[in-house]
Amino acid sequence: MFWPKIFIVAANMNMNVILSVHFLCFFLLTTSFIKTYGINVGANESDRIVDLPGVPSSPSVSHFSGYITVNEDHGRALFYWFFEAQSEPSKKPLLLWLNGGPGCSSVGYGAAIEIGPLLVNKNGEGLNFNPYSWNQEANLLFVESPVGVGFSYTNTSSDLTILEDNFVAEDAYNFLVNWLQRFPQFKSRGFFISGESYGGHYIPQLAELIFDRNKDKNKYPFINLKGFIVGNPETEDYYDYKGLLEYAWSHAVISDQQYDKAKQVCDFKQFQWSNECNKAMNEVFQDYSEIDIYNIYAPKCRLNSTSAIASEGLEQLTKGRNDYRMKRKRIFGGYDPCYSTYAEKYFNRIDVQSSFHVNTERGNTNITWEVCNNSILQTYNFSVFSILPIYTKLIKGGLKIWIYSGDADGRVPVIGTRYCVEALGLPLKSSWRSWYLDNQVGGRIVEYEGLTYVTVRGAGHLVPLNKPKEALSLIHSFLAGDRLPTRR
Structure with a gap:
């Protein structure tokens, strides 16, 4: 004027x-x-990645990485890697991906071997373009959570001894609030959360925290949460472990005698297992150690890894870690030793860390990066038995919720997840049926009032790794609202 x-x-x-x-x-x-x-012009440009080693010359990828402080008093900061959508990023939603473990990196798994546009190649020396990247459908944000995972850190060492689900959710929420300050163009954008494995805890809990705080706009910034999608998710210990045992027996991993013994001595409804149950389940996992529990029909990786996780995964489980912190056996979710080797080789390069701005934040020293932090798994405080009440609450709240399962996963098998979904007691919207891709059965789908459950045929624990084309079709359907094809 x-x-x-x-x-x-x-x-x-x-x-x-x-x-x-x-x-x-x-x-x-x-x-x-x-x-x-509230626009901080150019605030994120210092995080732009311009010279990442091994990036293919085409197509071009617009991506950023860096640290977001989540607790100034303790000096806690989470590391992120963000990719703009391949086309029309100003119109596409924002999709956060979280891996589980607890203790495994979303950069090392989700971004670098599953759904990101740049995947670590099989010698760990460079990156390949992913033609099935989910950034065709959304702007992709990967966060290494909790602190102690990957490049994320805390200056208060006692933080690492008190990690549990609520702690992780609070830090993830603070990360989002502060990240949106750095990338304000996404504040009003539709926001979705995705991930897998122990992300089955992280994701609904973060969604619940956002859902609750969105009700108080005077106290908390509004986050435009629309829904979430979780793959092979740990959901409730009773159903998850009941399903794990039944899957091992029904897929000829264990004997009738082992199955009968474990059923007799194990009460999976108890948060702490008896010594007899631990012994019986140790035998189950010992048989699984001969194959790949994360994809029972895939060849077992034979690479020698420098990662402590690769050498200790199932071995740690069978040594009987039966101390006061943990009376049930735990094993990483989302662990693949071959790909861990490739990722660790790449992300431990000094020039790679420099391009990621890791050295700028933490001093000019090389940081030892691991795809999974074994100490977090061993010290994590597993305090939440079931996520099902959160599902009930958020379904009533109108969020869009999908669950999917690779049906060749022995770690969080389809049987247990089906038990969890059925336990919600939701009215049936459309019955169990096949969905198709390229004239072949991609899996099965069943729709309830407020929740959709999809299986992916022949996929293991990391669905986008094993079945990338099917996974892309899945996320397109979830975000765009287009139904998965149920005819050839």
Whole structure:
């Protein structure tokens, strides 16, 4: 409204004055715009990745990485890797991906071997473009959570001894709030959460925290949460372990005698297992150690890994870690020793860490990066038995919720997840049926009022790794609202 008056006056001044007035007007308008809309112009440009080693020359990828502080008093910061959508990023939703473990990296798994546009190649020396990346459908955000995972850190060592689900959810929430300050163009964008394995705890709990705090807009910033999708998720210990045992027996991994013994001595409804149950389940996992529990029909990896996780995964489980913290046996979710080797080789390169801005934040020293932090698994406080009440709450709250299962996964098998879904007691919307891709059965789908459950045929624990084309079809259907094809 005040521009015309200024330029009338300016017309009678010399050129220097005109330019000064013009600059002043631009400054005032820009400042007002920033204050009004909270836009921090250029705040994220320092996080842009411009020289990541091994990136293919085409197509071009717009991506960012860095640290977001989640607790200033303790010096806690989470590391992220963000990819803009391949096309129309200003119109596509924002999709957060979280891996589980607990203790496994979303950068090392989700971004680098599953759904990101740049996948670590099989010698760990570079990156390949992923033609089935989920950033065809959304702007992709990967976060290494909790602190102690990957490049994420805390300056207060005692934080690592008190990690549990609520702690992780609070830090993830603070990460989102602060990340959206750095990338304000996504504040009003539709926001979804995705992930797998112990992300079956992280994701619904984070969604619940956002859902609750969105009700108090005077105290908390609004996050435009639309829904979440979880793959092979740990959901309730009773059904998950009941399903694990039944799957091992029904897929000829264990004998009838082992199955009968474990059923007799194990009460999976108890948070702490008896010594007899631990012994019986140790035998189950010992048989699984001969094959790949995460994909029972895949060849077992024979690479020698420098990762402590690769050498200790199932071995740790069968040593009887039966101390006061943990009376049930735990094993990483989302662990693949071959791909761990490739990822660790790449992300431990000094030039890679420099491109990721890791050295800028933590000093000019090389950080030892692991795809999974074994100490977190051993010290994590498993305090939440069931996530099902959160599902009930958020379904009533109107969020879009999907669950999917690779049906060749022995770690969080389809049987246990089906038990969990059925336990919700939801009205049936459309019955169990096949869905198709390229004239072949991609899996099965069943729709309930408020929840959709999908299986992916022949996929293991990491569905996008084993069946990338099917996984892309799945996420397109979830985000776009297009139904998975149920006819050839």
